[in-house]
Amino acid sequence: MNTSAKTNGAETNGAGDATPTRRDFIHIATGAATIVGVGFVAWPMIDQMNPSADTMSLATIEMDISNIEEGAQIIAKWRGKPVFVRHRTPAEITEANAVNLDELKDKQTDNERLVPGPDGQLKPQYLVTVGVCTHLGCVPLFDPNDDRGGEYKGWFCPCHGSHYDNSGRIRKGPAPTNLEIPPYWYVSDTVVEIGKEALT
Amino acid sequence: MSGSSNYDPKTGIEKWLDARLPIIRLGVDTLIFPSPRNLNYWWTFGAILAVMLVSQLITGIILAMHYVPHPEHAFDSIQHINRNVNFGWLLQPMHAIGASLMFLAVYIHMFRGMYYGSYKNPREMIWIVGMVIYLLMMAAGFMGYVLPWGQMSIWGAIVITNLFSAIPPEAAGQSVTQWLWGGFSVDGPTLNRFFSLHYLLPFLIVAMVALHIWALHIPSNNNPTGISIKTKADTLDFHPYYTIKDAFAIAVFFMIFAWFLFFMPDSLGHPDNLIPANPLSTPAHIVPEWYYLPFYAMLRAVPDKLMGVITMFAAIGILFVLPWLDTSKVRSMRYRPLAKLFFFVFVLTCLGLGWCGAKLPSDLVFATGVNEAGNAVGFTFVWFSRILTLYYFAFFIVILPILGLVEKPKPRPLSIEASVLGDTKGGA
Amino acid sequence: MLKRIASLALLASLSAGLAFAAGGGKEARKQNWKFEGVFGTYDKASAQRGFQVFQEVCAACHSAKYIAFYNLGDKGAPFYDPAYPNSNDNPVVKAIAKQFTVTAGPDSSGDMFERPGTSADKIPAPFANEMAAMAANSGAFPPDLSLITRARYNGSNYLYSLLTGYKDAPEGVQLSAGMSYNPYFTGGNQMAMGAPFIDGLVEYTDGTTASVEQMSRDVTEFLTWAADPKMEQRKGTGLMVMIYLFLLSLLLYGSYRAVWRDVKH
Numbered sequence: 026m027n028t029s030a031k032t033n034g035a036e037t038n039g040a041g042d043a044t045p046t047r048r049d050f051i052h053i054a055t056g057a058a059t060i061v062g063v064g065f066v067a068w069p070m071i072d073q074m075n076p077s078a079d080t081m082s083l084a085t086i087e088m089d090i091s092n093i094e095e096g097a098q099i100i101a102k103w104r105g106k107p108v109f110v111r112h113r114t115p116a117e118i119t120e121a122n123a124v125n126l127d128e129l130k131d132k133q134t135d136n137e138r139l140v141p142g143p144d145g146q147l148k149p150q151y152l153v154t155v156g157v158c159t160h161l162g163c164v165p166l167f168d169p170n171d172d173r174g175g176e177y178k179g180w181f182c183p184c185h186g187s188h189y190d191n192s193g194r195i196r197k198g199p200a201p202t203n204l205e206i207p208p209y210w211y212v213s214d215t216v217v218e219i220g221k222e223a224l225t
Numbered sequence: 226m227s228g229s230s231n232y233d234p235k236t237g238i239e240k241w242l243d244a245r246l247p248i249i250r251l252g253v254d255t256l257i258f259p260s261p262r263n264l265n266y267w268w269t270f271g272a273i274l275a276v277m278l279v280s281q282l283i284t285g286i287i288l289a290m291h292y293v294p295h296p297e298h299a300f301d302s303i304q305h306i307n308r309n310v311n312f313g314w315l316l317q318p319m320h321a322i323g324a325s326l327m328f329l330a331v332y333i334h335m336f337r338g339m340y341y342g343s344y345k346n347p348r349e350m351i352w353i354v355g356m357v358i359y360l361l362m363m364a365a366g367f368m369g370y371v372l373p374w375g376q377m378s379i380w381g382a383i384v385i386t387n388l389f390s391a392i393p394p395e396a397a398g399q400s401v402t403q404w405l406w407g408g409f410s411v412d413g414p415t416l417n418r419f420f421s422l423h424y425l426l427p428f429l430i431v432a433m434v435a436l437h438i439w440a441l442h443i444p445s446n447n448n449p450t451g452i453s454i455k456t457k458a459d460t461l462d463f464h465p466y467y468t469i470k471d472a473f474a475i476a477v478f479f480m481i482f483a484w485f486l487f488f489m490p491d492s493l494g495h496p497d498n499l500i501p502a503n504p505l506s507t508p509a510h511i512v513p514e515w516y517y518l519p520f521y522a523m524l525r526a527v528p529d530k531l532m533g534v535i536t537m538f539a540a541i542g543i544l545f546v547l548p549w550l551d552t553s554k555v556r557s558m559r560y561r562p563l564a565k566l567f568f569f570v571f572v573l574t575c576l577g578l579g580w581c582g583a584k585l586p587s588d589l590v591f592a593t594g595v596n597e598a599g600n601a602v603g604f605t606f607v608w609f610s611r612i613l614t615l616y617y618f619a620f621f622i623v624i625l626p627i628l629g630l631v632e633k634p635k636p637r638p639l640s641i642e643a644s645v646l647g648d649t650k651g652g653a
Numbered sequence: 654m655l656k657r658i659a660s661l662a663l664l665a666s667l668s669a670g671l672a673f674a675a676g677g678g679k680e681a682r683k684q685n686w687k688f689e690g691v692f693g694t695y696d697k698a699s700a701q702r703g704f705q706v707f708q709e710v711c712a713a714c715h716s717a718k719y720i721a722f723y724n725l726g727d728k729g730a731p732f733y734d735p736a737y738p739n740s741n742d743n744p745v746v747k748a749i750a751k752q753f754t755v756t757a758g759p760d761s762s763g764d765m766f767e768r769p770g771t772s773a774d775k776i777p778a779p780f781a782n783e784m785a786a787m788a789a790n791s792g793a794f795p796p797d798l799s800l801i802t803r804a805r806y807n808g809s810n811y812l813y814s815l816l817t818g819y820k821d822a823p824e825g826v827q828l829s830a831g832m833s834y835n836p837y838f839t840g841g842n843q844m845a846m847g848a849p850f851i852d853g854l855v856e857y858t859d860g861t862t863a864s865v866e867q868m869s870r871d872v873t874e875f876l877t878w879a880a881d882p883k884m885e886q887r888k889g890t891g892l893m894v895m896i897y898l899f900l901l902s903l904l905l906y907g908s909y910r911a912v913w914r915d916v917k918h
Contacts, residue, residue, distance in 0.1 A: 262916065262917075301719075304719045304799075304800075307883070308719060308724065308882060308883075314883035314886065314887060315887070315890070461916065465912050466912060466913065466916070469905070469908050469909045469912045469913075470909055470913075472905050472908075472909075473902065473905040473906050473908075473909045476898055476901050476902040476905050477902055479898055480895065480898045480899065480902065483891060483894045483895055483898060484891075484895070486891070487887055487888060487890065487891020487892075487894060487895070488691055488888065488891055490887070491803055496803060496804050496805055496806050496808065497804070499800045499803045499804035499880075500796075500800075500804045509839075645917050646917060
């Protein structure tokens with residue numbers, strides 16, 4: 026700003042002057058207005074990288090769980106990832122509840138991994154988990170009647186040998202935590218919506 | 226850039242950086258350089274264009290994040306951007322309309338340069354680099370218009386690439402169009418390469434703009450009087466005097482931009498381009514974007530295909546040699562009454578050619594009667610565009626060279642300072 | 654000042670040069686629409702009725718493939734409900750989606766299967782592909798309607814005029830087989846689509862009398878929204894931007910005058 030051609034130097038503040046004059050007020054106001062404008066322009070350019078409306082429309086999925094046979098599981102695709110919905114037998118539920126929490130790496134009771142149905146009661150026969158191993162992201166195998174499903178009759182991750190029990194809890198192997206439970210709620214007795222919690 | 230610098234590093238960090246990478250010095254010396262004190266608002270379009278270029282780059286890079294350069298998906302992806310992407314409804318039209326507004330600004334910028342003789346010694350290189358920028362803009366604009374893959378996109382691409390089929394295959398050794406298309410027609414490979422080039426060209430434009438500004442800093446700006454800077458009293462520092470003036474002009478220009486963008490977004494486009502591309506069905510009336518219309522009119526004014534293409538490219542090419550066609554030593558047409566008159570006719574000619582380009586050649590400018598079949602006959606647009614094309618070239622080849630020799634210019638002020646103080650007003 | 658007027662005149666002449674030839678067809682009759690103008694918004698009730706007309710009449714032959722069901726409940730859309738900012742939760746939208754059958758799959762045995770629509774689905778097309786559509790419509794392809802009012806010059810007025818413009822061919826005009834006479838049609842006066850509406854063709858849920866004019870108006874309102882779903886958002890933002898730019902210009906002009914105050918130029 027220190028320019029030789031300036032003819033009004035006497036009235037304009039030098040850089041070191043601390044008190045703005047009335048003349049400077051207009052410059053400060055203009056500068057502030059410009060900065061506010063640039064901020065408003067920047068937001069659309071940042072927000073456009075967020076998931077678009079069609080992606081968000083698939084952020085939640087509804088699924089009918091009534092036709093899963095007892096002892097079987099179905100895999101749904103939710104937000105690009107597999108979700109396991111497993112219909113557990115009474116024996117499996119008993120087994121899951123009988124586990125001593127002290128044995129667990131990630132201490133959770135079976136009930137803590139369930140959500141209540143429309144009547145407010147837990148539905149222990151259905152277990153919903155994200156089908157991604159918490160170690161390095163592989164999809165664990167399911168086979169309750171064979172070793173392929175792991176030593177604890179839950180899931181077994183073939184990548185690095187993590188064994189999960191039928192509640193999706195890590196029992197053996199490198200995975201640090203239990204299989205993740207996605208946000209979901211019971212729309213009705215037979216339909217769950219995965220992707221959001223129940224509205225309370 | 227030339228001679229003394231206005232930068233005086235004060236703090237230790239500034240001195241350290243200046244000794245290693247004098248980037249602050251470059252910035253300061255780019256902004257603080259002596260400019261004529263009498264620049265009017267026509268001189269603000271350079272800054273407006275710089276801002277528009279940045280806007281186009283940012284919105285363009287954003288669109289490339291969502292756009293799919295494939296014949297099956299290109300049209301759909303534009304709809305996806307407009308309907309689903311957050312603020313896509315704002316960013317996509319901003320890019321399309323921004324291109325139009327940028328051309329509007331560049332035409333004003335060019336006409337200003339012509340009127341005030343900004344292309345003359347010693348500014349020939351500024352003008353030539355500017356013409357390269359204009360050519361690159363035309364190429365980028367054309368390829369960008371193909372990307373939405375609507376009916377006008379594909380048919381515009383077909384018509385323009387077919388211009389190159391005027392080159393005989395014997396001369397090129399092969400079919401030039403096949404090479405351009407990457408196939409036997411305008412199709413997927415063409416779209417994909419246009420996307421790649423459309424992304425590349427703006428960066429070449431940025432490089433050319435840097436050269437344009439560099440070249441400008443050697444003799445500094447021309448000015449409305451066309452008289453060279455003689456003393457310090459003729460000048461003001463570019464910053465803050467012209468930065469603030471340009472900023473005001475940019476804000477006003479953006480009001481026009483915003484009006485188009487928010488309240489008439491479809492007015493600058495063609496409805497046919499919202500019909501997906503169909504290589505089997507030609508639209509009733511293929512028209513390019515408005516900023517190409519004058520050249521399109523010249524192309525169609527010539528009955529022979531090869532000659533039409535040559536005429537069109539010559540219309541752009543002749544601008545490159547303009548500095549040597551104008552023989553007058555007086556820069557500003559303010560002091561050249563005859564040149565001023567011919568120049569305004571030239572501007573009207575360019576607008577008229579644009580009008581011709583938007584019409585069918587057989588349409589009538591005005592009717593003179595009715596023929597036996599009961600149809601109106603009269604003066605057709607093809608003849609109108611022929612007359613205008615003739616004037617366009619005559620202006621450069623005949624009028625400007627001769628005027629410089631025969632015209633008696635009005636007396637000019639002694640200096641920019643004198644013109645500002647009004648010393649020689651009414652000197653004629 | 655003169656120069657400023659000159660520059661405005663230049664701009665005006667440039668934009669005037671953009672007037673397009675409207676192609677063939679009689680000029681569309683100008684209607685009054687609520688969505689016109691700087692403050693224009695869509696007539697929601699009319700657009701809702703228009704969707705009903707689209708669903709019950711147009712959708713038999715025409716697709717609207719860019720519109721997803723959740724779009725119907727977006728801000729500025731016909732079924733927007735402020736109680737459901739996420740349109741996927743809007744019960745009206747969900748109910749509409751369920752009325753449509755969507756082909757999905759493949760299932761575990763590799764077959765495609767049909768299921769009721771969800772809010773995330775696009776409005777399903779009546780025909781599997783363009784060829785099937787042409788085969789079912791004696792060779793004429795019923796165009797997709799999601800952009801129709803912007804893909805035609807003066808689109809909303811054109812569409813309304815077209816839908817209400819069917820009449821008997823005048824003396825001396827020879828209609829080709831299966832064609833209907835419509836003076837507004839841009840592709841010549843003969844149209845493959847016959848008059849789609851007769852009075853009382855649909856029974857409006859809100860009790861409005863379904864005349865041909867009413868149905869044409871409502872479906873035009875709906876399709877205008879479909880082609881430009883963000884119009885209300887755009888105009889609202891535009892108004893704020895114009896006010897901001899105007900104030901900024903004033904401030905910048907003040908700054909400019911302050912900087913140049915003592916400079917002769």
